[in-house]
Amino acid sequence: MFKGEVPDRAAALAAMALWAAVSCGLVALTMRTRTWFMMAAAAAGFMQLAPYALRATLLDQPRPQPNSFITMVALFLISPPLLAATNYLCLGKLISASPAAAPTKLSKMRCSDHDSVTTAAAAAAAVTQGSGFAGLLSSLMGVSVVGQFQQRRRVTLASAVTAAFCIGELAALALQCAGAGLVASGYGDSLRETAATRKVHESGRWLLLAGVCLQLAVFTVFTVLALTVKFGVKFGYAGTGKFTAAFACLFGTIACQYVRQIFRVVVYAQGLKGFLATHERFGVYGFDFAPLLACGLLFCCLHYGWWLAPVAARRATLQQQSVSTSSSRAALVQDASESADI
Numbered sequence: 001m002f003k004g005e006v007p008d009r010a011a012a013l014a015a016m017a018l019w020a021a022v023s024c025g026l027v028a029l030t031m032r033t034r035t036w037f038m039m040a041a042a043a044a045g046f047m048q049l050a051p052y053a054l055r056a057t058l059l060d061q062p063r064p065q066p067n068s069f070i071t072m073v074a075l076f077l078i079s080p081p082l083l084a085a086t087n088y089l090c091l092g093k094l095i096s097a098s099p100a101a102a103p104t105k106l107s108k109m110r111c112s113d114h115d116s117v118t119t120a121a122a123a124a125a126a127v128t129q130g131s132g133f134a135g136l137l138s139s140l141m142g143v144s145v146v147g148q149f150q151q152r153r154r155v156t157l158a159s160a161v162t163a164a165f166c167i168g169e170l171a172a173l174a175l176q177c178a179g180a181g182l183v184a185s186g187y188g189d190s191l192r193e194t195a196a197t198r199k200v201h202e203s204g205r206w207l208l209l210a211g212v213c214l215q216l217a218v219f220t221v222f223t224v225l226a227l228t229v230k231f232g233v234k235f236g237y238a239g240t241g242k243f244t245a246a247f248a249c250l251f252g253t254i255a256c257q258y259v260r261q262i263f264r265v266v267v268y269a270q271g272l273k274g275f276l277a278t279h280e281r282f283g284v285y286g287f288d289f290a291p292l293l294a295c296g297l298l299f300c301c302l303h304y305g306w307w308l309a310p311v312a313a314r315r316a317t318l319q320q321q322s323v324s325t326s327s328s329r330a331a332l333v334q335d336a337s338e339s340a341d342i
Contacts, residue, residue: 008280012056015289019048022296026303033305037089041299044082048292051075055284073180076288081169083295084219084257087250088165090304091226092158094243094250097308098229099236161225168218172211179207183272201272209268216261223254249302256295263287 023045030038054072182204229235230247237243267276267283276283 007055007058009056011280011285012052015052015285015293016049016056018293019045019052019296022293022300023049025300026296029300029303029305033303033309035303035305035309037093038086038299038304040082040089041086041296044079044086045296047075047079047082069183070180073183074177077173077176077180080257080260080292081173081215083253083292083299084169084222085166086299086304087226087253087257088162088169088222090246090250090308091222091229092162093304093308094237094246095161095229095235096158097243099240099242165218165222169215172215172218175207175211175214177211179204179209179211182207205268205271209265212261212264212268216265219254219257219261223258226250226254243307245302246304246307249298249304252298252302253295256291256298260288260291263291 023042026038026042026045030036030042051072054068054075058068183201229237230251231238237247263276267274270276276287
């Protein structure tokens, strides 16, 4: 027994087998769709193998050491933020690919033959009417610059969203790891809690509780933003069927992670000698393993790569067309400038 728990070896081995299967499936799907940010979810799955392996071997240790507890808790804490980071990255990509931005990109960054003729006529008119090189440049490049600015603003927003939530997760993770270290720091070679170490352990428990509360707050803000992106008019997804499966995966995994995080708040509020912390069937497998495994299964069944990879391919095509358009317009500017000099 360690910290009031008697690990079940068969359950730990079964959990390892299930996580290994899910993680290998995520790696295969990610490599097939080339959606590399999904490797974070696969890494989280592989990291889940280690704490269950430790649980399976604790029974072989006559006197389990505090280092085993610290390592096990740390690995249980590190992997879930990677699952959350996968959702943060996905939402950023959904923001940058929102239908509200699509007309801007398609109509202002693509240049057909008719657009080229119209632009050339505008350039000739600008030169003929004596509006000068500034007016000419505005006629040729103004619309493109506006379109590119709108797209860059959305990409910047997506990057800022991802970075902000990842920083929040890292701060919460740091608090939880510090708390886990304090919980086990007073034991030394003995597993017996004394009056001298009880205060340190309580401080560690409060740090753990602060960390999971911060994590829950960050995730709540993220959930509100995800709902705004899906149902808000600004992003253009409301009332459309665009990325329905991707949003289903997003909200399904959010729900699974919410269950796990609320459970962690209750566990640390009760203390490490509370009912949930000392009953493995509920504390480890019912409210920790099951929600996270369901999250991994959703990532496999509704892999973001199936929906976002085609968008990335179209974006690459648009960027190539934009480069070609910019080259054509630059050539028109040069020709018109030479004509003006003559």
